Amino acid sequence: METLPLNTIYVQNLLVIINRLHMLLHSTALAFLFYYRLCFFFQPSETRESHLLLPWLLVFASEIILSFIWILDQAFRWRPVSRSVFPERLPEDHKLPAIDVFICTADATKEPTLDVMNTVLSAMALDYPPQKLHVYVSDDGGSPLILHGVREAWKFARWWLPFCRRHKIKNRCPKAYFSALKDNDDGDFARSSVYMEDKQKIKEKYEAFKEEIKTFRKDRTFSRDYPSVIEVMQETIIDDVDDVKMPLLVYVSREKKPSHPHHFKAGALNVLLRVSSVMSNSPYILVLDCDMFCNDPTSARYAMCFHLDPKISSSLAFVQFPQKFHNISKNDIYDSQLRSIFTLQWQGMDGLMGPVISGTGFYIKRVSLFGNFARKGTDLLQLKEYFGSSNEFIRSLNQNYTSDLVSGQKYALLEEPHFLASCNYEIGTKWGQEVGFSYVSVVEDYLTGFILNCNGWTSVFCEPSRPQFLGSATTNLNDVLIQGTRWYSGLFENGINRFCPLTYGLSKMPLLQSLCLAWLTYFPLYCFPLWCFATIPQLCLLNGIPLYPKVSDPFFIIFSFIFLSALLKHLLEVFLTGGTLKKWINEQRIWMMKSVTCHLYGCLDALLKKVGIREASFLPTNKLGNDEQTVLYQMDKYDFQASNIFVVPMLALITINISCFFGGVYRVLLVGDCDKMFVQLFLAVFIITVNYPIIEGLMIRKDKGRISKLVAIPVILATVVLLAFFKLLGMHSMLY
Ligand SMILES: O=c1ccn([C@@H]2O[C@H](COP(=O)(O)OP(=O)(O)O[C@H]3O[C@H](CO)[C@@H](O)[C@H](O)[C@H]3O)[C@@H](O)[C@H]2O)c(=O)[nH]1
Numbered sequence: 001m002e003t004l005p006l007n008t009i010y011v012q013n014l015l016v017i018i019n020r021l022h023m024l025l026h027s028t029a030l031a032f033l034f035y036y037r038l039c040f041f042f043q044p045s046e047t048r049e050s051h052l053l054l055p056w057l058l059v060f061a062s063e064i065i066l067s068f069i070w071i072l073d074q075a076f077r078w079r080p081v082s083r084s085v086f087p088e089r090l091p092e093d094h095k096l097p098a099i100d101v102f103i104c105t106a107d108a109t110k111e112p113t114l115d116v117m118n119t120v121l122s123a124m125a126l127d128y129p130p131q132k133l134h135v136y137v138s139d140d141g142g143s144p145l146i147l148h149g150v151r152e153a154w155k156f157a158r159w160w161l162p163f164c165r166r167h168k169i170k171n172r173c174p175k176a177y178f179s180a181l182k183d184n185d186d187g188d189f190a191r192s193s194v195y196m197e198d199k200q201k202i203k204e205k206y207e208a209f210k211e212e213i214k215t216f217r218k219d220r221t222f223s224r225d226y227p228s229v230i231e232v233m234q235e236t237i238i239d240d241v242d243d244v245k246m247p248l249l250v251y252v253s254r255e256k257k258p259s260h261p262h263h264f265k266a267g268a269l270n271v272l273l274r275v276s277s278v279m280s281n282s283p284y285i286l287v288l289d290c291d292m293f294c295n296d297p298t299s300a301r302y303a304m305c306f307h308l309d310p311k312i313s314s315s316l317a318f319v320q321f322p323q324k325f326h327n328i329s330k331n332d333i334y335d336s337q338l339r340s341i342f343t344l345q346w347q348g349m350d351g352l353m354g355p356v357i358s359g360t361g362f363y364i365k366r367v368s369l370f371g372n373f374a375r376k377g378t379d380l381l382q383l384k385e386y387f388g389s390s391n392e393f394i395r396s397l398n399q400n401y402t403s404d405l406v407s408g409q410k411y412a413l414l415e416e417p418h419f420l421a422s423c424n425y426e427i428g429t430k431w432g433q434e435v436g437f438s439y440v441s442v443v444e445d446y447l448t449g450f451i452l453n454c455n456g457w458t459s460v461f462c463e464p465s466r467p468q469f470l471g472s473a474t475t476n477l478n479d480v481l482i483q484g485t486r487w488y489s490g491l492f493e494n495g496i497n498r499f500c501p502l503t504y505g506l507s508k509m510p511l512l513q514s515l516c517l518a519w520l521t522y523f524p525l526y527c528f529p530l531w532c533f534a535t536i537p538q539l540c541l542l543n544g545i546p547l548y549p550k551v552s553d554p555f556f557i558i559f560s561f562i563f564l565s566a567l568l569k570h571l572l573e574v575f576l577t578g579g580t581l582k583k584w585i586n587e588q589r590i591w592m593m594k595s596v597t598c599h600l601y602g603c604l605d606a607l608l609k610k611v612g613i614r615e616a617s618f619l620p621t622n623k624l625g626n627d628e629q630t631v632l633y634q635m636d637k638y639d640f641q642a643s644n645i646f647v648v649p650m651l652a653l654i655t656i657n658i659s660c661f662f663g664g665v666y667r668v669l670l671v672g673d674c675d676k677m678f679v680q681l682f683l684a685v686f687i688i689t690v691n692y693p694i695i696e697g698l699m700i701r702k703d704k705g706r707i708s709k710l711v712a713i714p715v716i717l718a719t720v721v722l723l724a725f726f727k728l729l730g731m732h733s734m735l736y
């Protein structure tokens with residue numbers, strides 16, 4: 001029936017009440033804390049407990065930054081919602097709009113060809129009319145391996161797609177399907193012998209396909225200089241598969257020149273955006289990272305439940321599915337799943353203007369990426385300044401456009417796509433600025449989403465219980481921190497450039513939405529308070545300088561309340577999203593580890609980029625599982641075989657905390673001022689306890705992931721020497 005809604009939205013009322021109550025209590029306590037600090041600074045200096053101002057200033061600055069990030073974070077908790085969809089109410093297949101799928105790959109050594117092809121196959125097998133589905137593979141490495149892989153995937157798909165359709169297979173990524181332990185995916189057909197026969201046959205085909213990809217060898221040339229290659233897979237093979245309806249499959253490797261910036265993934269997506277315009281020109285686009293396979297074929301229909309909903313569709317830019325990963329361990333020591341973002345914060349934004357783009361797993365409306373071109377009118381010259389000089393592309397902006405390339409089956413005529421995929425095409429145009437995915441930041445996903453919000457576009461977050469997409473998360477410390485450095489650099493950079501959410505953003509969207517976006521750009525600033533809290537109170541403890549109220553002071557209650565309220569709220573959120581006590585501790589731990597390392601490097605990188613000392617870079621993550629590392633991760637053992645720039649700060653900080661704790665206890669026993677120094681003693685104990693795995697990694701573990709003594713001993717010695725020096729300095733300054 002026409003009148004039944006395609007989707008519904010619920011406000012999570014209980015959570016709203018809990019959140020707002022907590023906001024009220026916590027912010028009141030924060031107000032008291034500020035009052036306490038300010039009183040100290042306005043005291044006449046003779047009556048002050050401590051003569052040294054600098055440590056107080058640093059600790060207060062840290063408290064200000066933490067409170068600032070906390071306030072921004074509350075915007076996510078203001079109005080969390082959830083949604084459900086009714087795909088069975090969608091119009092008939094022939095009325096559904098077409099979809100282009102963009103799959104990006106960049107590096108055939110880090111992104112195994114077979115896995116990329118599994119993603120391609122899972123996308124081709126989406127439950128959607130095949131003639132309305134067009135899959136484009138962007139290969140940023142220009143690798144013959146990938147091209148060969150795509151050709152083979154096309155051949156295998158002629159078997160795979162009918163098999164999936166015939167038996168209504170849920171798991172349409174062949175690798176995942178064949179490696180599923182139980183046959184729970186076989187559905188109603190599990191016992192039919194026809195199915196079992198078919199399964200055996202397709203398994204053989206898959207093995208042959210795997211073999212074909214494995215044995216293909218071509219010397220990889222690591223050149224950054226090659227012309228574009230575009231190949232449309234065609235129905236040339238007439239074998240024993242009869243008349244299979246196949247989606248379009250296109251391989252695109254854009255032109256690359258060393259002299260020409262290629263803008264990483266955003267650049268690749270923009271090329272696909274243009275090339276696809278003159279081929280299939282579908283109104284909706286699904287973007288996938290090469291490792292994000294479709295775990296469930298229904299996502300396209302689910303997305304259409306929003307895009308075709310007349311109540312929201314006119315301003316709706318995209319439907320975002322959560323990033324989920326197939327390689328997450330139970331306790332997830334690195335929080336590789338980004339729990340808070342995908343189970344909490346995106347629901348929160350969904351209740352406002354909608355989540356930002358998460359890079360992969362979103363269905364976006366093509367026109368939303370074209371900026372405000374509609375307002376520029378139809379002046380051809382102006383349009384060319386905007387979109388570049390391809391007449392064919394500009395014709396494609398017209399909704400009724402049908403490409404000669406596809407409709408006439410004239411795949412040989414690929415001149416226009418090559419022109420659109422060339423290095424020079426974008427020169428002098430608005431691509432990467434006002435049109436397409438943004439080049440301003442390496443986190444093109446965040447910034448493109450931000451700009452969409454600024455232009456008034458909204459989004460929705462769709463999170464069915466069965467994950468629609470599954471990718472590979474980084475699961476060793478080094479990769480986690482390198483990836484983090486790239487993200488936090490990219491995010492923080494957007495807080496200090498002209499797209500600052502609190503200035504530019506605030507003038508263009510509702511307050512709460514801009515606060516969420518501001519949280520995303522400013523949370524890398526955690527590095528400052530966490531470095532301060534791991535050093536300043538400890539050094540002061542060593543020298544008997546109090547920074548916090550005495551236990552007998554009423555303000556002690558305020559500080560304890562804030563500490564407990566933050567921890568318990570986090571614990572509650574972990575529990576409510578299906579986590580355990582262990583998961584909670586692990587999140588606290590990795591938060592500390594990340595804050596003192598990759599948050600710091602990310603912020604520094606962004607600052608250096610701003611003054612022009614550093615260039616943007618994008619190291620794709622490793623999607624090849626390393627067995628040893630995977631075992632460590634599965635056993636909840638931190639893999640400290642990481643770069644020294646990450647391990648050294650952690651070691652130094654834990655050394656400071658341990659030494660200052662013992663030094664502090666000794667001093668307190670000698671002087672008898674435990675009342676005054678209690679908070680600082682407690683803080684050191686807390687940090688040591690949370691970071692216990694570092695001590696274990698150094699003293700107890702014997703496996704490959706332990707901390708190497710060769711690195712540790714010099715760091716510890718140097719830290720202790722510095723501390724002794726500092727202690728002497730402190731005594732000196734107290735005497736005089
Ligand atoms: O020059 C490049 C670099 C990367 N990629 C592709 O971009 C995708 C994401 O790269 P990945 O190495 O997996 O980085 P992640 O940090 O895991 O990616 C997350 O963060 C990115 C922003 O930093 C988003 O673009 C991604 O969608 C999001 O999953 C992969 O498919 C790559 O092949 C390119 O196409 N060209």
Ligand SMILES: [Mn+2]
Nearest residue numbers: 289291472621
């Ligand atoms: Mn990835």
